[in-house]
Amino acid sequence: MSAVSTPPTAPVRRDAEATKATILKAARHLLARHAHGDITLKAVAERAGVSAPLILKYFGNKDALFARVMSFEADADVLLDAPLDELGAHMVRHVLFSQSQQGADPLLRIVFAPLHGEQGDILRANFRTQVTERLTARLDGPDAGLRAELAVAALLGLGVIYGIARGTELRRATLEDVVDRYAPAVQVHLTPGSGTRRS
Amino acid sequence: MSAVSTPPTAPVRRDAEATKATILKAARHLLARHAHGDITLKAVAERAGVSAPLILKYFGNKDALFARVMSFEADADVLLDAPLDELGAHMVRHVLFSQSQQGADPLLRIVFAPLHGEQGDILRANFRTQVTERLTARLDGPDAGLRAELAVAALLGLGVIYGIARGTELRRATLEDVVDRYAPAVQVHLTPGSGTRRS
Numbered sequence: 001m002s003a004v005s006t007p008p009t010a011p012v013r014r015d016a017e018a019t020k021a022t023i024l025k026a027a028r029h030l031l032a033r034h035a036h037g038d039i040t041l042k043a044v045a046e047r048a049g050v051s052a053p054l055i056l057k058y059f060g061n062k063d064a065l066f067a068r069v070m071s072f073e074a075d076a077d078v079l080l081d082a083p084l085d086e087l088g089a090h091m092v093r094h095v096l097f098s099q100s101q102q103g104a105d106p107l108l109r110i111v112f113a114p115l116h117g118e119q120g121d122i123l124r125a126n127f128r129t130q131v132t133e134r135l136t137a138r139l140d141g142p143d144a145g146l147r148a149e150l151a152v153a154a155l156l157g158l159g160v161i162y163g164i165a166r167g168t169e170l171r172r173a174t175l176e177d178v179v180d181r182y183a184p185a186v187q188v189h190l191t192p193g194s195g196t197r198r199s
Numbered sequence: 200m201s202a203v204s205t206p207p208t209a210p211v212r213r214d215a216e217a218t219k220a221t222i223l224k225a226a227r228h229l230l231a232r233h234a235h236g237d238i239t240l241k242a243v244a245e246r247a248g249v250s251a252p253l254i255l256k257y258f259g260n261k262d263a264l265f266a267r268v269m270s271f272e273a274d275a276d277v278l279l280d281a282p283l284d285e286l287g288a289h290m291v292r293h294v295l296f297s298q299s300q301q302g303a304d305p306l307l308r309i310v311f312a313p314l315h316g317e318q319g320d321i322l323r324a325n326f327r328t329q330v331t332e333r334l335t336a337r338l339d340g341p342d343a344g345l346r347a348e349l350a351v352a353a354l355l356g357l358g359v360i361y362g363i364a365r366g367t368e369l370r371r372a373t374l375e376d377v378v379d380r381y382a383p384a385v386q387v388h389l390t391p392g393s394g395t396r397r398s
């Protein structure tokens with residue numbers, strides 16, 4: 001072993017971001033399997049392959065870490081980042097890309113709300129204000145709130161089949177094939193009457 | 200208190216079916232919140248308001264009860280009971296009716312697979328053979344397996360928004376309004392090119 005330590009350079013910042021992402025992913029994994037109150041910081045640290053003090057350094061405390069995991073804010077920023085007339089395709093593509101390339105999903109953790117008692121209600125409230133109401137605000141025309149919920153429903157179902165049921169056909173298909181097939185059914189709720197239809 | 204017992208009549212059989220349904224509902228509730236191995240027969244009995252021996256009388260043992268809850272067979276019988284060209288509307292209506300009238304969902308328990316370790320794989324295998332492959336067998340044309348998974352995805356998402364996220368707009372809407380809006384996006388995967396479109 002050499003006694004000369006590597007000097008910190010540019011990658012350090014990137015490593016910190018990667019480590020934070022690993023910690024968040026570990027926390028999400030555990031929150032899909034155990035009630036909020038049963039998850040220890042130690043369990044998150046072990047799964048992420050880091051020390052508990054490092055988690056505290058990055059996130060402050062366990063509650064702050066879980067609040068971050070229970071927020072959809074950052075995910076909604078990316079999910080909704082497209083012009084309205086392309087938003088259906090963008091959202092379907094983003095869900096598929098997140099699932100297939102990152103083993104993650106921008107929205108799917110809402111399904112674990114029943115596991116978490118009162119914390120589940122926080123998750124539901126976040127989902128409403130940060131996802132469906134934010135999408136609703138983008139929509140013109142009548143029944144925008146209902147249309148936003150139906151568009152989001154279609155996205156959630158895609159995540160369930162990919163990430164939870166592990167549908168073999170969906171996992172085998174190309175991303176753009178699935179976007180072509182599924183996005184019109186999302187877009188039709190966003191801009192009724194303007195969606196293209198697969199024949 | 201009268202010493203005269205009420206003689207058993209026709210309602211007894213109906214009561215037995217209702218009790219079985221209550222027990223199954225209690226088991227489903229617990230399986231959405233606790234790992235399979237942590238759920239006791241006593242907990243199911245308490246939630247259902249019956250005795251543990253009564254559960255044993257109806258279902259044999261705990262494993263048999265959970266095997267029943269983890270099967271989609273009976274639900275798929277009802278879900279798929281329509282001609283192919285009306286199946287999208289029928290399935291959407293059935294999910295909404297189950298959610299709003301029975302506080303249940305024919306498919307949604309697949310989302311709790313991550314909670315249950317190896318039992319979750321049984322749930323996934325059942326879902327594949329009893330739901331998606333059975334639907335696939337009904338479909339004509341290319342990519343029937345993928346199209347079945349996408350149709351089922353749309354149904355699952357609707358259940359997530361209704362039953363888990365508790366979408367306020369979806370719960371406020373009339374059943375037939377939602378069927379009109381959402382069923383075409385399911386039907387298009389079943390019979391591509393023949394779906395009607397909302398303008």
